[in-house]
Amino acid sequence: MNETQQMLEDTVNRLFGDRLGWDQLTAIEEQGFPTALWAETVEQGIPKVLADEQTGGMGLGWADAYPVLRACGRHAVPLPVVEASIAEWLARQAGATLPDGVPGLLTRTIATDTVSASALKLDNARTPWGRTADFLVGVAGQGDGAELIIASSKGLSVATEENIGRDPRDNLSGNAALIARHALPLAPDCVHWLGALARSAQIAGAGAAALDLALKYGAERSQFGKPLSGFQAIQHYLADLAGVVASVDAIAMAACTGLDQRGMAPLGRNARFEIAAAKCRASEAVEKLTRLSHQVHGAIGFTYEYGLHFLTRRLWAWRAEFGGAGEWGEYLGRIAADVGGDGIWPVITA
């Protein structure tokens, strides 16, 4: 890790480590959006690590911002930090400035014909933390042309929904007044790709935290007169978990680095390959991460009181969000079919 990454990692781990124990996570699930914690997060500049320095951001690339994305998984952060980071990065690419407040990221590509001169027409647009959003950010377009759309969240009807991690995934409908629109030098489907990348990093983080819990519990809990982690079968589960966590972390970091270095232009060898590989592997890994971390814990891990579920429920939700292993595997399989057997290694090593 470089200095920037280390500094960020320490900052987010301190903040979320202190503020997001199991009691607090439980309270947030009962009481809703933790306004004070969000304010603190904003104060420390965390949702703006990927924002332009001109607009008060840190101006970092994805590799340097990776510790924040990963920490959002590790601490089961019930805030739209990742979504805000994506929105800010998009604004930076478009040369736009986002309003103050909680952003609502429209996760699906906006059809061009739903954007008029003054409003954006939404029909059940899935929006993480839509109910809390002060404004909306999304990408509209068809073919190669894309536009960044910034719209008001006022006066919309909100069908509240949660994913199984119990994070808000609301559906917004109605006419959202346009605040601004900017040409965006990216493909119209870019939110889907950036979301997949961010979720991969979060899966790496939540997997790491689930491993930590399993290691701790394995050392503390005794059966047959010795700690669980004295049993070889349990040791092998822990080793297997550690390897899978490390592999997701590795490909997610590589995808971030790839995105910084070669972008996502639709043609040619670009970071889409690594992003697809990251989300495919991350989504596949969830099965083992959740199964083994629960297995080591026995029944206690199946209770609400013990907080492993804050991680594993999010892992199950994130596995599907922004495409699962099937979708991303198919994308990679198509690349393989296009380049053929002789061409696949040059793609991997490009």
Place this chain on the structure above:
Amino acid sequence: MTSTADKLRFEPTALPAALDTLRAEVRAFLKDALVGVPEVKRSHSWEAYDAEFSAKLGAKGWLGMTLPKQYGGHGRTALERYVVVEECLVAGAPTAFHWVADRQSGPLVVRYGTEEQKKEIVPAITAGKACFAIGMSEPNSGSDLASLRTRAERTATGWKVNGTKIWTSNAHRANYMIALFRTDPDPTKKHAGLSQFLIDLSKTKGITPRPIQNLAGGRNFNEVAFVDAELPPDALLGTEGQGWRQVTEELAFERSGPERYLSCFYLLRKLIDAVKETAAPATLARLGSQVAWAATLRTMSLSIAAKLNAGQDPALEASVVKDLGCQFEQALPGLAQELCELEPTLEGHGSDYQQVLGALVQVAPSFSLRGGTPEILRGIIAKGMGVR
């Protein structure tokens, strides 16, 4: 707020741009050099023995790359060697003749050999003219290697060796063997009673290799009998009683390379070609999942290479990649059969694809044996995570 998971990070590594030129040269060379090599032989990659090919690779300057120039090596970086090795594996180049020498014996000889041994052996390895065998396993000592019993006793003229090694790859055709023997029979000194020896097989009497046929019919590994085999005093490699530590170092070379996930890559290439015209989305998804695995393992493996290059000791990381890599490559033959629904065949029967499939289906069980089993690796990983 530290996380134990942070003990195992694989930072992305960019190879220096200058290596692109090297990679292109190696690719071009292999394309020509492998014309006419049968597909089945190519699929065996680092288990296919071909002295002529190794000499050609040596002539290009691509063996003994990291060994010091003063002894006849090329003094190049571990990353340069990494590029050559991965290109050979992916191309299905027959590299078994020089594999062990280039990977682990060369560095070991440079580190612990006498001046004379270095001057004789390093140039031979570099030229692709030295084949090495690894004499570690014994009939009663596999995973529990430190329990081995083959005994080397000091004599007036050097050493006398008695005992049996087994599974010794290429012992019947190798020029040298680096072996681990017991030099101190004191039962309280399990690990401390072991020492490493460098044996010139052409000059030593009393060593008899007997090839053991593997399940696929191949004859690569051997049982090797040592009956009063006499070795000169300088056959002792390194320090008496330090054999275990030296072998652990050697295993780090043995476990950390890209061959730990690329043994079946040739089959993946063939599989892609077999399904590319007709594959349904679900088939593409399964193929793509393997591509995602390959990309992930490449990232991890390269990160290890960078650590080795920087003089760090990535033994824990290497165990993880070998464990994951083995899962990946061991699953490929089954998948390659299923996605095409073709029968695997014996050499000389069926299509090239069927023969390659037949070969790899049969050798796949060895992937999780050679170089250390997953059971042992996971013990090492657990220990590295502070569990044991």
